[in-house]
Ligand SMILES: Nc1ncnc2c1ncn2[C@@H]1O[C@H](COP(=O)(O)OP(=O)(O)OP(=O)(O)O)[C@@H](O)[C@H]1O
C-alpha cells in the first residue's frame with residue numbers, strides 16, 4: 001500500500017528544519033512532493049549549540065536537565081511551525097498525510113555506551129499537527145548493539161535503483177557530519193566518514209561571524225595547511241572499517257589556531273574532502289560514481305576538491321540527477337517512517353553494525 005508521508009530533519013548543522021513530502025510503499029518512491037525549510041533563529045541556534053555542550057553529561061536518554069528542556073521545547077515548536085506553514089503553502093490537510101517521520105535533534109551520540117539522544121516531543125507534535133508521528137528511529141538499532149547511524153542508506157538504495165550510472169555507486173551526504181552509502185548490486189555498506197561542514201561552520205562563525213562559507217568562496221582564496229590535515233588524519237577513526245558513526249562534536253577539539261579566514265576555510269574544506277577519500281580503500285571496490293547531497297554540495301570549492309581527490313570517478317551533485325540536495329534527508333525520514341509502519345528494516349549489519357536487520361521507530365498518535 002502506498003503511503004503519503006512527511007519527513008522532518010533537523011541535522012547536525014543546526015541550521016533549521018527540513019520538511020519534505022514523499023509517496024512511497026517503503027520500498028519504492030512513487031512520487032516526490034514539495035519540500036520546505038524552517039530556519040532556526042540565531043537565538044535558537046545558540047541555545048541548541050549550548051544544549052549539545054550540556055548533553056555531554058547526560059546519563060539517561062530520557063533526562064532533560066538544565067537547558068535541554070528548553071531546547072526540546074524549541075525543537076518541538078520549530079517542527080510544528082515547519083509543518084503548519086508547509087501545509088498552508090501547499091494546501092495540504094492533516095487527513096491527507098498518513099504519517100510524519102520526526103527525527104528530532106541529536107544532542108548526543110555515543111553508540112558504544114548505547115546512548116543516542118534526539119530531543120523533540122513527538123506526542124506534543126502529534127497533538128499540534130493532528131497527524132501520527134513516528135520518532136526515535138535510532139533507539140532500537142543502538143539498543144541492539146548497532147551504531148544507530150547512518151539511517152538514510154535504505155533511502156539512498158531506493159533512489160539508486162533507477163539511476164543510470166556505472167557502479168559501484170556512492171551517495172555522499174555532507175551535512176554537519178559526512179556519511180556515505182556504497183551500493184553495488186545487492187551490497188549496501190554505510191558509515192560516517194568524518195567531519196562534514198560543522199568544523200568549517202564553527203571556524204567561519206568564530207573568525208568572520210558568518211554562518212558558513214557561502215559557495216566555498218573563502219576557501220577558494222586560501223591555501224590548505226597540508227601538515228595540519230596530515231596530523232588530523234592520524235585520528236584512529238579514519239582507519240576503522242565501516243560501519244562507524246560520529247557525534248557532531250567528535251572532531252570539535254581540532255581547533256585551527258592562528259589561521260586567516262581564507263587559509264583556515266581552505267584547510268577545513270580540504271580536511272573534510274580528505275577524510276571522505278579515506279573511506280575508498282576500506283570499501284570492497286573503488287566507486288565509479290559519486291552522488292553528493294547535503295549542504296556541502298553547494299560549496300563549489302568542496303565539490304572541486306572532491307572531483308580532484310576522487311578522480312577518475314564521476315562526481316555529481318544530487319540536484320544534477322533530479323534528486324534534491326536539500327530535501328533528501330527529510331524525504332529519507334518520510335521513507336523511513338513508511339518502512340517503520342510496515343515493519344521493514346531501517347538498518348542492516350553492514351550499514352550500522354546491528355547484528356540482524358532491524359526495524360525501528362515509535363508512533364505517537366494525536
Ligand atoms: N551555498 C552554500 N555554500 C556553502 N555551504 C553551504 C551552502 N548552503 C549550505 N551550506 C552548508 O551546508 C550546511 C547545511 O547542510 P545540511 O542541511 O545538509 O545539514 P544537516 O541537515 O544539518 O545535515 P546532517 O544531518 O547530514 O548533518 C550549512 O551549515 C553549510 O555549512
Ligand SMILES: CC(=O)N[C@H]1[C@@H]2OC[C@@H](O2)[C@@H](O)[C@@H]1O[C@H](C)C(=O)O
Nearest residue numbers: 012106109149150151152175177179
Ligand atoms: C546521530 C546522528 O544524528 N547522526 C547523523 C549525523 O548527520 C550526518 C551523519 O551524522 C549521519 O550519521 C546521521 O544523519 C543521517 C541523516 C542518517 O542517519 O543517515
